Amino acid sequence: MSQLLIYREKLNLTQEQLATKANVSVRTIQRIEAGTIPKGHTLDALCKALDISKEELLQKNIQETKNNYQLLKYINLSSLLLLFIPLGSIIAPLILMHWKKEVNSITKQIVSVQIVWTIAFPIITLAIAFIGKWLSLNKQVLPLTMVLLFIINVYIILRNAIEINKNKKLYIGLNFNLF
Template sequence: MNKVQILREEKNLTQSELAEKSGLSLRTIQRIEAGNIPKGFTLKSLAKALETEPEILFQNENQNSEISRAKIINISSLSFLLLPFGNIIIPAILTYRTKNKQTKALGVCRT
C-alpha cells in the first residue's frame, strides 16, 4: 500500500472520487496506486486533491534505508572502544558488504 492510497482512504475517497477531485483519469489514479510515480502536473494535482505536499507523497524509501546504512557504518567506527582496530575493520566490512554504490562511496575513504 503506497502513500497515495493511504491518504485517499484516510479521506474516505474512492479512486473515482479522487480522480474527479484531482482532474486526473481513473486509470491514472489506478496506475499511481499500483506503483507508478507521477511527475509534474499529475503530482501537483494529486497533492492538491489530497491536501498535502508533493514531496510527502513519494518520499524515496530506499534513500532512507541507504542513509540508515551509512549511519550504521559511521557509528561502527566507535567499535575501537571494545576491539582494537575495530574502528577500521567493522566499517570496512559493512561498506564492502553493501550493495548500493552510493552508500559504498560514502564509506570509502579516498586519499
C-alpha cells in the same frame, strides 16, 4: 501498497472522488496505485488534493520503508568515520546512501547535519581561539573546545541512531536539506 492508495483511503475518498478533486482521470489514479510514479502536473495536483508533500507521495511503500530503517541506522553510524578519516562523516554516508540507493529525506538530513557540523566546527574553533587570545585565557581552552565539539558530534550521531531505531526519525536534524 502505494502511498497514493494509503493517503486516499485515509481521507475516505474513492478513486473517482480523488480524480475529480485533483482534476485527473480515474485511469491515472489506477495506474499510480498500481505502481506508476506520478510526475509533473499530476504529482502537483495529487499533492494539492491530498494536502501532502511530494516527498510523502513519492515515498516507497510502507513495508520497504520499515525494512530500510536498519540501513538508515547504518548510514547514520557511518558518520563515525570522522574518527579516522577527515570528512569521513560526510563521505561515508554519501557513498552508502548512493550505493544502496537509499536517497530519501532522512539520509539527506543525516548528511546535511554533518555538512553543517563540518562547517561550524572550524568557525567555532577559530572564534574560541580569538576570544581566548583577546581575554588572555589559558592555552588549553582551544584543545578542550575541540574535544568538546568532537564529543558533541559523536553524541548527535549516536542519538540519531537511537531515535531511528525507536521512532523511525532523526532526533537532531535541520529544517532544510543542503542537497
